[in-house]
Amino acid sequence: MADVPKTETQSRRRAEAPAADRRATAEEEQQLVRRAQRGDSAAYEELLRTHQQRVFAVVGGILRRREDIEDVAQQVFIKAYFSLRRFDLRSAFGTWLYKIAVNECWDYLRKKRVRRLVYEADLGEEQIRQLESIADRPGGALRLPEDAGRRAEQRDLLERLLGELDEQDRLMLIMKEVEGFSVEEIGEVLELNVNTVKVRLFRARRRLVEIYRKRLKARPSAKPHSR
């Protein structure tokens, strides 16, 4: 059995900027939280700066549109500020904050009554051809086209595929593969057992590939896909 390549074990976010480096140690963070609970706004600002990227990652895993992400992330920090006195420090501040972020996203979607985007058979021939070119190459070393326009189009296609997944499964996949959360962190934020997260992640991957292959098969002249 071939070893999993090193690059496969790393998410894009971790590879770019390790989140752990930016985070204060647990003890320092607890001190900051206590100070913020006593009304020290500078302490809260420090907490905000430490966690803003990950809050964006969680919110972005659900909402995907930049305007929505900024609005909801801001709302998350405001809500956390006014609820801070009720936070009992039994969990990490980050975990508490990311849970607020997830709940705020579900509320936002409910309020906006955004329906899940389902694209049954609306991919054109060119789009399907692009899908074929994105993935399904051995070794996992995939590159998007150099052309910015085509790259954006391909990303949009993949976002569509992801849009067909269950919301929580999509969030787990993005948190894991794109934003660099560990399985344990995902479990804490979504209040799921670690084993459940692993199984659901594995099934969500399979479901994503099923959708992807379905799109390719929908093409009249598509060649059968072996992978």
Add this chain to the structure above:
Amino acid sequence: MANACKKYEAKLEDFLNGVQDPAAAEELEAHLPRCAGCREALEAARLSRNLLHAGIEPAPEPGGAFATRVIAAIRAEEGKRLAASEFWRPLEVLASRLALTAAAALLVLAVYSFEFARPPHPQPSASNQSQVSEGFPEPAPQPTDKDEILLSLAESSHGR
């Protein structure tokens, strides 16, 4: 697409993430050559990872002004909350003063009703008793022994 064995799904996810303990890895290595479903599922999982890495952008960076904007929004929200509480403050003060005044008035009224406004209980005094006995005849003295009882019975029957 074939399903992976349920028993191995979590292990396959660990394998994909490169975080498996040696015993589990050994077990999986023995299992995979015999199980087409798990092999296919693992391939699909790798493909999904390729798709996600190739095509999905991480969430945007917050940008330098984000924290400043949030702090400003918090200040504004605090100001709004404070203004709302200030708006009702005179009414609260008035209400509390009214309540205090009402409580004091009630206390005074209660003391007054206890001490002054209560009707005095008539105390039986010696002079009163004599006044009463003047208006009514004295009751007959009670017989003290059997003879007196018989005598009083005889007197009363004779009187009739």
